[in-house]
């Protein structure tokens with residue numbers, strides 16, 4: 001998990017907003033000998049197929065591990081049904097407007113957890129190509145704040161689905177560009193989103209792209 005400590009001071013509350021950590025599915029191909037120029041073609045082909053199978057196996061194992069880790073978090077129904085419904089609606093609309101519906105629907109993706117279980121407001125569980133789920137803190141009570149957290153996590157999810165080569169930089173250039181693009185799209189449909197949220201939305205791409213932000 002992204003390791004950011006909670007710090008309180010007299011002017012506000014600083015919370016880590018994001019627990020997403022990029023997880024790579026590294027294939028263990030150590031047991032296979034290196035391909036050599038003099039390896040017969042049929043043997044090269046056999047070894048290549050074994051490498052592909054090993055990578056698929058490792059990837060599936062990582063997906064299973066992530067799903068298990070996510071479900072160990074004591075996931076809950078959102079205590080405020082209306083709030084939860086608004087977030088689901090916002091997610092599905094964001095998916096269509098900002099991400100060309102590349103992500104799975106809210107009903108499959110969004111999960112809630114209470115703040116005492118985690119040290120973040122949102123966390124995306126995924127490996128390249130597959131997103132297992134997005135976990136959100138049920139203790140964020142401002143819809144405007146939650147909208148920012150949701151958008152932040154959806155950009156992570158989209159990067160995983162599109163298999164953007166971000167390396168180990170979860171919040172690097174590709175991520176920031178993704179947030180800027182998504183916020184620009186939201187601004188074109190701001191009335192729609194404010195209607196869904198039932199409140200004014202304050203969107204600052206720079207702030208949303210940060211792994212930490214100050215919540216007043």
Ligand SMILES: [Zn+2]
Pocket residue numbers: 018019020152156170171210211
């Ligand atoms: Zn993040």
